[in-house]
Amino acid sequence: MPLLRRGVARSVSRAARQGRTHKSQLHTASSAEVAWVYSREYAVLDGWDSGHRFAMEKYPRLFDRLVQRGVLSPSEVCEPADPAGNEWLHRAHSAEYVAGYCDGTLAPNAMRRIGLPWSPAMVRAVRLEVAGTLLAARLALSTGIACNLGGGTHHAQRAAGSGFNPFNDLAVASLALLAEGAARRVLVVDLDVHQGDGTAAILSEEPRAATFSMHAARAFPVRKQRSTVDVGLPNGTGDEEYLRLLREHLPPLLDEHRPDLVLYDAGVDCHGADAVRTFCRGHLSLTDAGLRKRDFFVMDECLSRGVPVATVIGGGYSTDMDELASRHAIHAEVAAALANCS
Numbered sequence: 076m077p078l079l080r081r082g083v084a085r086s087v088s089r090a091a092r093q094g095r096t097h098k099s100q101l102h103t104a105s106s107a108e109v110a111w112v113y114s115r116e117y118a119v120l121d122g123w124d125s126g127h128r129f130a131m132e133k134y135p136r137l138f139d140r141l142v143q144r145g146v147l148s149p150s151e152v153c154e155p156a157d158p159a160g161n162e163w164l165h166r167a168h169s170a171e172y173v174a175g176y177c178d179g180t181l182a183p184n185a186m187r188r189i190g191l192p193w194s195p196a197m198v199r200a201v202r203l204e205v206a207g208t209l210l211a212a213r214l215a216l217s218t219g220i221a222c223n224l225g226g227g228t229h230h231a232q233r234a235a236g237s238g239f240n241p242f243n244d245l246a247v248a249s250l251a252l253l254a255e256g257a258a259r260r261v262l263v264v265d266l267d268v269h270q271g272d273g274t275a276a277i278l279s280e281e282p283r284a285a286t287f288s289m290h291a292a293r294a295f296p297v298r299k300q301r302s303t304v305d306v307g308l309p310n311g312t313g314d315e316e317y318l319r320l321l322r323e324h325l326p327p328l329l330d331e332h333r334p335d336l337v338l339y340d341a342g343v344d345c346h347g348a349d350a351v352r353t354f355c356r357g358h359l360s361l362t363d364a365g366l367r368k369r370d371f372f373v374m375d376e377c378l379s380r381g382v383p384v385a386t387v388i389g390g391g392y393s394t395d396m397d398e399l400a401s402r403h404a405i406h407a408e409v410a411a412a413l414a415n416c417s
């Protein structure tokens with residue numbers, strides 16, 4: 076029995092591609108439900124070096140955890156029908172870079188900067204992940220909340236990949252929805268421990284897109300880009316101060332920009348026990364409870380304004396896969412709880 080309803084996903088995806096998700100279908104908090112997006116092919120596990128810093132196994136571990144805990148049923152999951160095509164990728168990336176990465180012909184230093192082993196399966200995986208974020212964005216416009224159980228590849232720039240991120244799913248999805256008129260304004264809220272530098276740079280020339288990044292000031296990348304609003308935090312910032320600053324900065328931006336959709340990067344590498352502190356100069360000290368309050372606050376602020384929200388999982392580097400899956404699961408549990416109580 077197939078784990079995912081490919082047929083349903085394809086029909087939803089086709090409808091979304093054809094622009095049949097309209098503003099009039101936009102639900103508010105009173106009728107939100109969660110659309111789940113995932114593909115087993117996000118993870119390239121064959122031959123994966125278990126010592127690699129990027130925890131490829133986290134994708135299936137997160138999905139299986141959510142199924143086991145009854146947060147979602149495999150039968151309700153939408154799978155991106157096809158990997159993101161060039162017509163989407165070229166909105167955010169140069170054609171030369173897209174071709175170079177997909178063909179495996181980028182210069183060795185450009186491949187090293189991405190930091191993932193190149194293979195045709197990896198190219199398919201990263202293109203599927205971008206398609207998943209775009210599908211989640213489209214689904215959120217009609218359901219209120221959609222969660223792509225992958226994505227958050229926010230370091231990728233227009234003509235270069237970086238930090239395990241070949242393509243920028245958040246920028247691609249934002250620009251696709253704006254170009255198609257499915258959304259008039261988009262806001263990317265990025266709460267990964269690292270700045271959403273690629274997203275900020277790519278979307279800086281698009282006035283209909285705004286970017287919010289709250290991150291550890293000393294974390295990668297060394298050279299930050301300018302988001303619409305950046306909040307750089309000192310190392311070790313804990314729940315209380317983090318949430319205070321989030322409450323201070325996010326609502327005014329939502330009110331000012333009035334987005335039709337929020338794309339939310341719910342990275343968990345800002346957890347105090349994340350392994351990011353072993354290889355990165357910047358780190359934060361959030362707890363599980365702090366992450367839960369953070370995710371609730373972001374989604375509730377969006378839904379209470381009638382703004383749909385599509386989530387991506389972002390970074391998380393714990394080497395304990397159970398621990399990592401449980402942290403990435405938090406935003407999905409919050410999404411489900413918000414939908415259930417609406």
Ligand SMILES: [Zn+2]
Binds near residue numbers: 268269389391
């Ligand atoms: Zn990160």
